[in-house]
Amino acid sequence: MNAIIAVIVNVIFALLYAPLIDGVERKIKARVQRRKGPPIQQTWYDILKLFKKEEIMPKDATKSIFISAPFMAFLSVLISYLFVPTILPGALYFYGDIIVVVYLLAFSSIAFFLGAFSSGNPYAQVGANREMSLAVVEEILLAFIVGSLAVLNRSLMLNKMFPLEIKVSSIILLAFYLVVMYIASARVPFDIAEAEPEIVEGPFIEYSGKYLAMCKYTIFLKRILLTSLFLNFVLPENVLWRTVGYVIGVVVIPVVLAMIEAHMGRMRIDQAVRFMKRLSVIGIFAWVISLFGW
Amino acid sequence: MQDIKRVIEENNGKIVVEHDYFLLVEVSREHVRKLARALFEAGAYYSTGVGSDERPKNGFFAMYHILNHEESKKYIVLKVETPEHDLRIPSITPEIEGANWAEREAHDVLGIVFEGHPEPERLILPDDWPEGVYPLRKDFKYNEKVKPVRKEEKFVEREDALVLPLGPFHPTLHEPEYFEIYVDGETIVGARYKGFFVHRGLEKLAEGRLTIHQIPFVAERICGICGYTHMICYCQAVENAIGLEVPERAEYIRTLLLEIERIHSHILWFGVVYHLLGFDTGFMHAWRIREKVMDSAEILTGNRKTYGMSLVGGVRRDIDEDKKEKTLKALREVSQEMKNLFDDVLAMKEILNRIEDVGILPKDRARSIGVVGPVARGSGINTDVRKDHPYAAYKYLDFKVPVYNGCDVLSRYLVRADEIFESIYLIEQVLDQMPGGDIMVERFEVPEFSVGVGATEAPRGEDVHFVITHRGSKVYRWRPRAPTYNNLPSVPVMLEGEHLADAPAIIGSIDPCFSCTDHVTIVDDSTGKILFRGSLEDAIRRLKR
Structure with a gap:
């Protein structure tokens, strides 16, 4: 029963918090660029505004897929929150392990991909291609992490992993996870699938109104989910310290990532894929030493 | 100098006017092609071409091909005449690729047929413009209206590649132009350009109802970024046509403002390129720094843009000591700030990877298309109007012309970066050395049918204005040619075989100014026309192989 209350609180927290922290990130980026920047509630205003606006249906779209894709993506990320605790410890661990979480994240990428392809817009197709190339490599990197975690904990259950034991391999793994998290949250230089000046928001080009709001919301939720997963790996089990640590972490990490983002230019898709392939060497290394039990 | 004259005379050209700035050469229709070829081989490139209806004078139509021969510091104007009943001139496009657009434009507006032209298609008139109506002929009234004819728009579908429309409205372009890009996965296999959407009746308006002193202000409004260079270019063309000496102080003031304009234009370009490469922080900082240049322009002229400072014969307002100090500061x-920004960006690997070895324009191809400005200098061509045809005060000043041999986007980037600092150095010299005296020649006579060529180095490259004067302080023919007119045909060459992700940076690398290019035409509304079909077909053939 406690777990269910915790899950409800956690999901509500994530829903409220994800757009708000994006507003903070925008403010920080604006300051780095010596702009005043919008108020931090701006992302919330944008989402609410989009929900009120009318939707425009592209002529060539496969309507059913086009409409359902944003909801599929949104729900798959939302369901992940059932297994990953945010502000309160406690989740439905019994129903899902880390593989489910990884699959749900991949599913949200696939949903965007399907929606983009069904829109019939050439820019969306190029964007979807890029999204998929990135997702495939991301999956490989995540596979290394999951593999190493399984070896480390002799289990795939999330509650056994929170927090990770301090070992050489787990530290390498966490550093590696941070990089993958940065890539998966579609930040510059890895916002290649959207790339506004190149392919005009790519997969989302034809979306408008509440569908666009869902797409944006999904990305914000995904970012907070990945951040929470990281914090769960490192935070202690003591409820008080965990909560304090979580609140600090969930503010500091996005802010740091936003600062990094403001100092970057965009990569090209082949450069990004090459970069991630090189990264996978670290993944193999972490996995091998975790096999030795270090 | 003697060499180029010998080349002209050996190929049956007759030098009729020998000016410090240009040679006016009359040549018959039979010999024009051979002469053009010989000049090209002697090192000249095709700058622009102007058609003119001279029936009121002598019953002939004339085509002026303007070639830039940097070595002898002269523009060579080839004048070919043709009678009204036999409107045919051999095309020189097979000899010099760069003549393509100019000849098609002359056909559109005057109806001169260029025999042997490889793509005799409509260029600047819209598809719904009726056949056989030629707006720049003298018997066509400047306020005449024509009835549009409906035509089906052609859209070329391809089975082997995905068609990506880049424009007419696209966040990369900021102006209504249309690139149709054919992609296979992420690789560009062909590109098609449709342009000339934004037309004003500038030339016809100038000939029809403006006087010599009104045109500078129209000329300045050709471009929203580098308008002053058009103004000066026009004034110089008229001054060359009537043989007018401008006071030295006026020359210095012109130079000062031209360089201010170059700095702000280049910084604007850097901002845009950083944005295209996803580096928005650089974009914001570049434009923040640019504000200081805009403020200096405001201090010096009263306006941030569109200074309104020049007339034929000099400049309109003087500059005092107080303004000098503020500008220098x-x-x-x-x-200092641009230096820091450039250092920071050059340390960013992901940005360099995006622009190095991307958008290659080989030197020989660049020369035959006749690209100008930073695009040419980035392909290893040492050309700069300020050095080759010194105008205003550049003959008294010391400056370097940066040339890079990379032929890629990075080279064009570096050329512009260096030019900002050269321009600042130039301004320091100008403010230091500026002599006193008059700033304006008020009285002068305007002879009839006197030909003048004016050129300036605009931020984007060589800007050429061609003027034929008329009685009553009017112009008989005025043709402005913006640098993008020459640079744009090189874009499909740069795009082929590149990644789609690089297309915006490549198109951006020529610093395109579409409206400048379009303004030289006469119509209100258009659907454009197919260009570069040749390169497209080559691409298909290559794919099938």
Whole structure:
């Protein structure tokens, strides 16, 4: 029963918090660029505004897929929150392990991909291609992490992993996870699938109104989910310290990532894929030493 | 100098006017092609071409091919005449690729047929413009209206590649132009350009109802970024046509403002390129620094843009000591801040990877298309109107012309970066050396049918204005040619075989100014026309192989 209350609180927290922290990130980026920047509630205003606006249906779209894709993506990320605790410890661990979480994240990428392809817009197709190339490599990197975690904990259950034991391999793994998290949250230089000046928001080009709001919301939720997963790996089990640590972490990490983002230019898709392939060497290394039990 | 004259005379050209700035050469229809070829081989490139209806004078139509021969510091104007009943001139496009657009434009507006032209298609008139109506002929009234004819728009579908429309409205372009890009996965296999959407009746308006002193202000409004260079270019064309000497102080003031304009235009370009490469922080900082240049322009002229400072014969307002100090202070800050920004960006690997070895334009191809400005200098061509045809005060000043041999986007980037600092150095010299005296020649006579060529180095490259004067302080023919007119045909060459992700940076690398290019035409509304079909077909053939 406690777990269910915790899950409800956690999901509500994530829903409220994800757009708000994006507003903070925008403010920080604006300051780095010596702009005043919008108020931090701006992302919330944008989402609410989009929900009120009318939707425009592209002529060539496969309507059913086009409409359902944003909801599929949104729900798959939302369901992940059932297994990953945010502000309160406690989740439905019994129903899902880390593989489910990884699959749900991949599913949200696939949903965007399907929606983009069904829109019939050439820019969306190029964007979807890029999204998929990135997702495939991301999956490989995540596979290394999951593999190493399984070896480390002799289990795939999330509650056994929170927090990770301090070992050489787990530290390498966490550093590696941070990089993958940065890539998966579609930040510059890895916002290649959207790339506004190149392919005009790519997969989302034809979306408008509440569908666009869902797409944006999904990305914000995904970012907070990945951040929470990281914090769960490192935070202690003591409820008080965990909560304090979580609140600090969930503010500091996005802010740091936003600062990094403001100092970057965009990569090209082949450069990004090459970069991630090189990264996978670290993944193999972490996995091998975790096999030795270090 | 003697060499080029010998080449002209050996190929049956007759030098009729020998000016410090240009040679007016009359040549018959039979010999024009051979002469053009010989000049090209002697090192000249095709700058622009102007058609003119001279029936009121002598019953002939004339085509002026303007070639730039940097070595002898002269523009060579080839004049070919043709009678009204036999409107045919051999095309020189098979000899010099760069003549393509100019000849098609002359056909559109005057109806001169260029025999042997490889793509005799409509260029600047819209598809719904009726056949056989030629707007720049003298018997066509400037306020005449024509009835549009409906035509089906052609859209070329391809089975082997995905068609990506880049424009007419696209966040990369900021102006209504249309690139149709054919992609296979992420690789560009062909590109098609449709342009000339934004037309004003500038030339016809100038010939029809403006006087010599009104046109500078129209000319300045050709471009929203580098308008002053058009104004000066026009004034110089008229001054060359009537043989007018401008006071030295006026020359210095012109130089000062031209360089201010170059700095702000280049910084604007850097901002845009950083944005295209996803580096928005650089974009914001570049434009923040640019504000200081805009403020200096405001201090010096009263306006941030569109200075309204020049007339034929000089400049309209003087510059006092107080303004000098403020300008120098602002420019020192700009210099320091731009240096920091460039250093920071050059340390960013992901940005360099995006522009190095991307958008290759080989030197020989660049020369035959006749690209100008930073695009040419980035392909290893040492050309700069300020050095080759010194105008205003550049003959008294010391400056370097940066040339890079990379032929890629990075080279064009570096050329512009260096030019900002050269421009600041130039302004320091100008403010230091500026002599006193008059700033304007008020009285002068305007002879009839006198030909003048004016050229300036605009931020984007060589800007050429061609003027034929008329009685009553009017112009008989005025043709402005913006640098993008020459640079744009090189874009499909740069795009082929590149990644789609690089297309915006490549198109951006020529610093395109579409409206400048379009303004030289006469119509209100258009659907454009197929260009570069040749390169497209080559691409298909290559794919099938």
